[in-house]
Amino acid sequence: MNEVFDPSVSAFLNALLREWTGWRLVEGDETAALVEGQARRAVEIPLRSHEAVLYVPVRRLSRAGRHRLLSPARLRERDGAVRPVPFQELATLIVQEPDIVGRVTRDEVQRFLPRVLSSAQNIVLNLEARTGDLERIFSAPLDFIEAEQALLTGHSIHPTPKSRDGLSDADARLYAPELAGAFPLRWFAVRKERWVARSVEGAASPDDAVRQLLGAESVPHDADLPVAPEGYALLPAHPWQVTRWASSEPVQRCLAREDLLDLGAQGGSWTATSSLRTVYSAHSPWMLKFSTSLRLTNSLRTLSVAELERGLLLSRVLTTPQGQELARRYPRFHILPEPLYLGLRGDDGSPLEETTVAFRENPFQGTGWSDTTMLATLLQDHPRRGVSRLAHQIGTRARAEGRSPSQAALQWFRAFLDVVLEPMLIARSDYGLLLSAHQQNLILRLRDGMPERVWFRDCQGTAYSDVAVRVFEADAEAIAANTFSGERADYFFSYSVVINAVFNVIASLSIDELTAEQELLAVLRSFLDDLRHRPLRDRGCLDYLLDSPRLWSKGNFFCCLRAINESTIDDPLEIYHQVDNPLRLAHTA
Numbered sequence: 001m002n003e004v005f006d007p008s009v010s011a012f013l014n015a016l017l018r019e020w021t022g023w024r025l026v027e028g029d030e031t032a033a034l035v036e037g038q039a040r041r042a043v044e045i046p047l048r049s050h051e052a053v054l055y056v057p058v059r060r061l062s063r064a065g066r067h068r069l070l071s072p073a074r075l076r077e078r079d080g081a082v083r084p085v086p087f088q089e090l091a092t093l094i095v096q097e098p099d100i101v102g103r104v105t106r107d108e109v110q111r112f113l114p115r116v117l118s119s120a121q122n123i124v125l126n127l128e129a130r131t132g133d134l135e136r137i138f139s140a141p142l143d144f145i146e147a148e149q150a151l152l153t154g155h156s157i158h159p160t161p162k163s164r165d166g167l168s169d170a171d172a173r174l175y176a177p178e179l180a181g182a183f184p185l186r187w188f189a190v191r192k193e194r195w196v197a198r199s200v201e202g203a204a205s206p207d208d209a210v211r212q213l214l215g216a217e218s219v220p221h222d223a224d225l226p227v228a229p230e231g232y233a234l235l236p237a238h239p240w241q242v243t244r245w246a247s248s249e250p251v252q253r254c255l256a257r258e259d260l261l262d263l264g265a266q267g268g269s270w271t272a273t274s275s276l277r278t279v280y281s282a283h284s285p286w287m288l289k290f291s292t293s294l295r296l297t298n299s300l301r302t303l304s305v306a307e308l309e310r311g312l313l314l315s316r317v318l319t320t321p322q323g324q325e326l327a328r329r330y331p332r333f334h335i336l337p338e339p340l341y342l343g344l345r346g347d348d349g350s351p352l353e354e355t356t357v358a359f360r361e362n363p364f365q366g367t368g369w370s371d372t373t374m375l376a377t378l379l380q381d382h383p384r385r386g387v388s389r390l391a392h393q394i395g396t397r398a399r400a401e402g403r404s405p406s407q408a409a410l411q412w413f414r415a416f417l418d419v420v421l422e423p424m425l426i427a428r429s430d431y432g433l434l435l436s437a438h439q440q441n442l443i444l445r446l447r448d449g450m451p452e453r454v455w456f457r458d459c460q461g462t463a464y465s466d467v468a469v470r471v472f473e474a475d476a477e478a479i480a481a482n483t484f485s486g487e488r489a490d491y492f493f494s495y496s497v498v499i500n501a502v503f504n505v506i507a508s509l510s511i512d513e514l515t516a517e518q519e520l521l522a523v524l525r526s527f528l529d530d531l532r533h534r535p536l537r538d539r540g541c542l543d544y545l546l547d548s549p550r551l552w553s554k555g556n557f558f559c560c561l562r563a564i565n566e567s568t569i570d571d572p573l574e575i576y577h578q579v580d581n582p583l584r585l586a587h588t589a
Contacts (some may be wrong), residue, residue, distance in 0.1 A: 015157045041057075052093075063580075112269055119154070119159075130180075138389045145271060149176070150380070166295065184266060189228040231263065284362055290303075291354055390412075391508055393507070409515040413452050414523065419454055428465065431471050432466065434489055463482050506521065515558040545581075
């Protein structure tokens with residue numbers, strides 16, 4: 001049986017191998033009877049309590065942390081017999097092995113395994129639904145929303161990359177981004193004293209923003225549009241979330257008292273971006289990020305007031321002289337503001353979090369956004385062949401230009417560092433902005449296949465270092481409440497920006513054999529070292545990346561196994577662990 005690439009198995013095992021160090025690489029004579037086809041090496045995972053050993057075929061290991069693992073794994077049992085292991089059995093064996101997972105409860109296992117298998121089934125459904133699009137997705141330029149809806153296999157280092165608890169298959173056909181459904185918004189009228197409406201000074205007022213939405217709704221066709229009765233204001237809602245309001249006693253009381261009026265589904269079509277809860281219309285100046293009572297990967301996707309206020313805070317910071325200075329220094333780098341939010345006020349006067357919606361600026365209106373892609377989609381491995389979209393595109397361009405793949409890959413990587421990484425590191429070092437710029441929060445505009453422009457989204461996930469308290473004095477009090485001090489600032493920032501984003505770019509370019517990983521790491525190290533020698537307010541992050549023997553990385557496997565909600569955890573470091581720093585290894589090699 002020849003090995004193949006299976007995205008669910010790969011993501012599950014990559015997450016495990018990053019967090020658990022009890023495995024080893026075997027090769028040569030040790031693997032002769034264990035692996036076939038393109039693999040000649042295997043990861044050995046001992047299962048002491050079962051008196052057995054798992055062997056996972058390996059095509060390439062990566063110091064950057066994402067390995068090319070193949071399927072099926074094989075189990076050598078107590079009597080020496082070797083057989084292939086399907087994914088369900090593999091996952092079950094691993095979570096039942098105390099040497100791997102430690103002490104876990106039966107409830108944790110019974111929650112975790114169904115989520116693992118549901119995610120794998122969702123990926124199968126995604127691929128079946130989009131099978132006719134696969135070649136175009138991996139070879140042709142995509143516009144903004146096409147790229148958002150092309151992330152078919154999800155997070156490449158996660159045990160449940162496409163889990164979406166609570167969303168039925170019928171719901172998924174309408175609301176899941178991978179299935180590219182379209183739907184109208186559900187509209188409500190809220191008695192004005194119950195209307196939550198917060199915005200930053202200088203942005204559109206809540207009333208104006210709603211009018212802009214309604215104006216955009218009338219563009220594609222003459223659909224009926226909602227009208228608020230006298231004394232009421234309009235509130236858009238996600239139609240799936242409205243079904244969850246049926247079990248919300250505070251919302252039901254508001255409906256019963258006519259503080260909230262259901263105006264029904266009205267207006268034009270909207271469609272999900274990659275996050276599912278944020279929806280897009282090509283005609284609207286706003287994307288809408290809804291609170292959804294849905295658990296995706298590691299967290300329940302309701303919007304807390306604290307998160308919404310963080311969106312307002314960053315939007316306000318961007319309008320300050322210092323924020324405008326950053327924009328002038330890096331005109332190709334953009335942060336998408338979330339300058340207002342709406343919701344329904346409960347009986348105690350506070351917003352009902354299940355009803356809230358944040359307004360995010362939409363620069364991707366109309367047409368003309370070809371080759372505008374989320375980084376996660378660009379780095380996604382082909383679900384059949386395992387080669388990433390980025391590697392395929394660089395290889396194709398190199399052949400067309402008569403250059404070596406290595407030359408083309410290094411040129412692309414250097415452009416990525418200049419356009420994408422440098423402004424985020426300067427935002428951290430000179431302004432104290434800790435942007436949660438992981439793969440799904442970075443949108444690249446490519447020209448002739450090369451990075452030309454980048455947008456960062458997710459104001460709600462942005463925090464600050466001590467530098468920001470000094471730089472943005474007018475907002476110092478609010479910033480201080482969202483500050484990570486000292487090295488902790490660098491742990492979280494570096495995970496999102498470097499480990500999740502940049503290291504995965506390196507892995508995509510090297511495991512598909514475009515160029516040597518060691519050379520890419522050396523280029524990155526030289527780039528960071530050059531930045532460190534500039535006159536910066538704070539070099540701490542660069543010192544951490546270049547000099548620390550180990551880096552802190554989020555532990556998606558054990559966070560998910562223990563059902564920890566990362567959005568509400570008191571100390572985020574609780575779900576982090578340390579990994580060897582490949583930049584130090586590159587320096588000492």
